[in-house]
Structure formats: C-alpha cells, structure tokens
Amino acid sequence: MTTTYTPTNPVWCSGCGHYGVKGAMERSLAQLGIAPHETMLLTGIGCSGSVQNNINAYGYHSMHGRVLPTATGAALANPELTVIAAGGDGDGYAIGGGHLVHALKRNASVLYILMNNAVYGLTKGQNSPTSGTAVDAVADAPIDGVSMGLAIPGTTFLARGFTRDADQLNDLMTKALEHVRAKKGFAFLEVLSPCVTYNDTFPDWDARVHNVDADPDYAPNDRGAAFVKTMNLNSEGKIPTGLIYHEDRPCFEAELLKNDTSPAQLSAHDPKNHLDKLQAVMERYHM
Ligand SMILES: Cc1ncc(C[n+]2csc(CCOP(=O)(O)OP(=O)(O)O)c2C)c(N)n1
Ligand code: SF4
Structure with a gap:
C-alpha cells in the first residue's frame, strides 16, 4: 500500500511573511527537480518552525534553538538527502545563536533559512534579538546576521532576501540549494519575513532594503569589500539584501x-x- 502525505494548510495570520518563504521553498525545490523523498526539512519552534508541517518532504520539528545540530547530523548520516533547516530569529539568533556560529564555522552541507521578523511571533510579541527599537519597553542594539556571517571565517554562502521581493528570494534560495546539493557546505539565507500581527515591519523594510545584486561593482567573492559595503549601508540606515558572500571550499x-x-x-x-x-x-x- 502506498501512503501519500498531504501537507496541511498553514496556520499563519493572513499577510504573514512566512507564506512567502514557504512559496519560495516550494518553487526552488520544483525548479531544481528535487523530489520530496530526496528532501528533509527540519525546523525550530516558532510560527516560522511550523513551515515544516506544510512542505511535502521528510520532516522533523526540533526543540527551540536546536535545529542546526540535528540537521547537521541528518546531512552526515545520509549524504543523498537535501537537508534544509529553518526557524525564526528568536530560534536562530537567541537560544540557537551558538549553534549558528558553529554551523557557519563547520560548513556541513545544510541550507539554513532564518525567517527574521524582529519579534517572537508564536509567544505573542516579545522583543527578539533583531527587534532593536522597542517592541517591549526596553530597546537594545539589534543583531545583524549579515555582519555576523561575514565575521565567521568558515562562512561559504551568505545571503539575505525579503518576502516582498519574491523573484529575488526565489533566486537566492535556488542558489543556496545548489551550493548545498553540490556539497559546497553550509548556506545561510536570512529572510526578512515580517510579522504583521506583532511587529509589522513591511513599511520600514520596504523603505530601507538595498539590493546589492543590482550593484555591478559589488563583488560577493570579496569578504573584505562585502564587509565594508554592508557596514556602510547599515550606517546609512539601509538593509543590504542579495547574495552577500560566496566562497568555494570543501564541506x-x-x-x-x-x-x-x-x-x-x-x-x-x-x-x-x-x-x-x-x-x-x-x-x-x-x-
Ligand atoms: C526551550 C524553550 N524556550 C522557550 C520556548 C518558548 N518559545 C516558543 S517559540 C519562541 C520564540 C519564537 O520566535 P521566533 O523564533 O522568532 O519565531 P516566530 O514565531 O517569530 O516565527 C519561544 C521563546 C520554547 N518553546 N522552548
Ligand atoms: S503571529 Fe506573526 S509570525 Fe506568527 S503567524 Fe501571525 S503574523 Fe506570522
């Protein structure tokens, strides 16, 4: 008897950015002809993590912040699988922050999609590591995943997309999957994926994103130049998106x-x- 697994519909609020991440994931997997039985999606806990229920692939819901060690284990145990890990900015930059640093350093062939909405969505609106200006009463300096990724010497693929730009996100996700499929190591894709219920950053991010892919002088294989350019953009109040950095070395x-x-x-x-x-x-x- 053949059992067909039918993913359920998402439980996200209407307008949540995470729909765009799910759409790009499905589109890129289909474009590259990666079948469900060749794919494993592991996620953390959060509204973002529930994407695992809605993609037709092998799935695993990890503990909060622990998705990367589990995904690394899956990639090592079965090199034929395309392993994708996903979670929120709370999951990946707070409780799972140490794992992210070491996953970048280690460079195992896993695609990690961090859905950044600058808030804890599932637990109803507390400050996250990327909130910056107050969601709660107290504001502190936000973590910047691009600067962090560039600062880790092992990083081989670093990109940032925005759910508002579906074509760019699809392109970045496809490139990231190709990196992983070619066994070139860890691909880190941060996606700006607003939470329309607790911290609607769509208007702010619309005004501030700057696509480095559109800049003919931007060289994603030059780490130092990428650092200077993205730091300068940050200090101008811009948010760099696009393929930030790419390097070839053994996984x-x-x-x-x-x-x-x-x-x-x-x-x-x-x-x-x-x-x-x-x-x-x-x-x-x-x-
Ligand atoms: C060990 C542990 N600590 C805390 C929680 C509570 N918790 C569940 S989801 C979450 C944060 C969700 O925010 P994020 O990861 O940014 O994802 P989002 O819901 O915004 O997509 C927290 C703190 C938990 N489930 N497990
Ligand atoms: S609470 Fe925020 S992150 Fe969660 S589903 Fe709703 S809009 Fe999306």
Whole structure:
C-alpha cells in the first residue's frame, strides 16, 4: 500500500511573511527537480518552525534553538538527502545563536533559512534579538546576521532576501540549494519575513532594503569589500539584501572523510551499525 502525505494548510495570520518563504521553498525545490523523498526539512519552534508541517518532504520539528545540530547530523548520516533547516530569529539568533556560529564555522552541507521578523511571533510579541527599537519597553542594539556571517571565517554562502521581493528570494534560495546539493557546505539565507500581527515591519523594510545584486561593482567573492559595503549601508540606515558572500571550499563531510575512506571508517559513520546504541538511549527515556 502506498501512503501519500498531504501537507496541511498553514496556520499563519493572513499577510504573514512566512507564506512567502514557504512559496519560495516550494518553487526552488520544483525548479531544481528535487523530489520530496530526496528532501528533509527540519525546523525550530516558532510560527516560522511550523513551515515544516506544510512542505511535502521528510520532516522533523526540533526543540527551540536546536535545529542546526540535528540537521547537521541528518546531512552526515545520509549524504543523498537535501537537508534544509529553518526557524525564526528568536530560534536562530537567541537560544540557537551558538549553534549558528558553529554551523557557519563547520560548513556541513545544510541550507539554513532564518525567517527574521524582529519579534517572537508564536509567544505573542516579545522583543527578539533583531527587534532593536522597542517592541517591549526596553530597546537594545539589534543583531545583524549579515555582519555576523561575514565575521565567521568558515562562512561559504551568505545571503539575505525579503518576502516582498519574491523573484529575488526565489533566486537566492535556488542558489543556496545548489551550493548545498553540490556539497559546497553550509548556506545561510536570512529572510526578512515580517510579522504583521506583532511587529509589522513591511513599511520600514520596504523603505530601507538595498539590493546589492543590482550593484555591478559589488563583488560577493570579496569578504573584505562585502564587509565594508554592508557596514556602510547599515550606517546609512539601509538593509543590504542579495547574495552577500560566496566562497568555494570543501564541506565538512569531505574534510571528515578525506583522510580515511576505508570500509571501517565509512562503517563507523553508518547509522545502521548503531541501532543497538540508539535503542539503549531510547530505553533510558522510557518511564
Ligand atoms: C526551550 C524553550 N524556550 C522557550 C520556548 C518558548 N518559545 C516558543 S517559540 C519562541 C520564540 C519564537 O520566535 P521566533 O523564533 O522568532 O519565531 P516566530 O514565531 O517569530 O516565527 C519561544 C521563546 C520554547 N518553546 N522552548
Ligand atoms: S503571529 Fe506573526 S509570525 Fe506568527 S503567524 Fe501571525 S503574523 Fe506570522
């Protein structure tokens, strides 16, 4: 008997930016001909994380902030899968911030989509690491994912899209998926995806985005120049979008196995050989 999995409809508010992320994800996967059985989508907790319920692929809903280690494990365990991780700015820049830094540094072949709405949507409107000006009464300086990504030496693919510009977002997501499929490592795509209910940033972001893809002098393979340009844009109150940085170097999986691809080493990484250990761990959690 064949079981067909039909994704449910999203539960998001009308006008939520996350619809645009879901649309771009479906469009890019279809354009590249990546089938549902070749795709695994893992997500964090948040309105953003619920995208996992609505994409026809293998799925896993991780604990809040913990999606990246789990996604890295999936990519290492089954290199034939296209592994996509997704979550919000609370998930990825607050509780999961350390994991993001190390995922950039490690460069395993995973696409990470961080849906930035500058607020905690699911828990009803608290300040997030990117809120900046007050959602709550107290404002502090916002984290900038682009500056952070450029500052980590391991970063190989860094981009920022905006759900308002569906074609650009689709293009960036396709490029990011190609990077991951070619085993070039970790692709970090931050998407400006406004929360229309608790912090409607559409008007502000509409006025401030600056697309570096449209600048013929912008060189996404020059980290230093990218830093200067994006920092200058930030200080002018602009938000850089587009392909910010791209570099070719071996991914973590290639580095891990390059010195030893003997059957013993490959077998040590084969999850089928560890089912007894997994069973023992699961037993410990039985009441
Ligand atoms: C360990 C843990 N801490 C806190 C929470 C509560 N919590 C659930 S979602 C969330 C933040 C959601 O914001 P974000 O990640 O930005 O996603 P959004 O809902 O805005 O898409 C928080 C704090 C939780 N579920 N687990
Ligand atoms: S609360 Fe905000 S982030 Fe959550 S579904 Fe509604 S608009 Fe989207």
